Amino acid sequence: MARKVLIVDDEESIVTLLKYNIEQAGFETDVAYNGLDAFQKAVQIPYDLIVLDLMLPELDGTDVCRQLRQKQVDTPILMLTAKDDEFDKVLGLELGADDYLTKPFSPKEVVARIKAILRRASKQEQLIPDAFIKIADLIIYPEQYEAVFKGNNLEFTRKEFELLLYLAKHKGKVLSRDQLLSAVWNYDFAGDTRIVDVHVSHLREKIEPDTKHPIYIKTIRGLGYKMEDHVHGRS
Structure with missing residues (x-):
């Protein structure tokens, strides 16, 4: 068809x-x-x-x-x-x-x-996804497009979820903004990566206890972002 x-x-x-x-x-x-x-x-x-x-x-x-x-x-x-x-x-x-x-x-x-x-x-x-990915208080269910933080279901746009999932699957690794654009949006903005920053900001609002001092999605200055594999200091 x-x-x-x-x-x-x-x-x-x-x-x-x-x-x-x-x-x-x-x-x-x-x-x-x-x-x-x-x-x-x-x-x-x-x-x-x-x-x-x-x-x-x-x-x-x-x-x-x-x-x-x-x-x-x-x-x-x-x-x-x-x-x-x-x-x-x-x-x-x-x-x-x-x-x-x-x-x-x-x-x-x-x-x-x-x-x-x-x-x-x-x-x-x-793709055959993992049943779930757990990082401290955050649990991600790839197949269901769902995530739970401290027992509460989170609401995401599709791209927010795909970005969160990609970061989580590569936890502990530094990912450049260009890598994230290519992987999540499958699109090259010729260096214009503001869309990544906007989505990371939205994710932080939903999962970070303090958005000014993120513990899940860290900014690696001059390089990109990293999802922390071992989150410390969570409330």
Whole structure:
């Protein structure tokens, strides 16, 4: 069965262009011309991927992305925008998008990104995860996408959880921001690693007793981050 892609853009010419090229690549497609329609469809239909424009009527792309992740809809999202702005890139990925393209773009590039995202998602599904990973008061359940801290269930966006899991699986090792970008987002920002710092900050708010003096996720100055294998001084 062909994988199905939801194309969301308020410009009919762009939808037509994307629809043609994505279908030529062997995918089925569905379309939406506003954010509200896109959100309602994505909640009801199990798409394999969503191509989502940022600037939309009724509900913009960032709100669609945010609300889908809040509803635990983990469908991969490729975000499109006419804005070539660092803040937009960081915000889109922070909200749970999997990749990002600015207009104007090549339809072939869109198809290539779609295939890359789906390949990565397929590889992740094939991995046999550990039953759980325990680091002091933090217990992570990879298969369930759940984590418990001091007996309390934590809430994460998908990328927050994937970052936490990657750090935990490599506990005791210093990981550069570029390594984390490549591993968790599968994307190269040519040195722009602010998205990693933002997500680490969010994780610390959820698991650190004192965010100013973290004991789980340590900053290694000039190098990157490290999940402590043996956490001391926890309350």
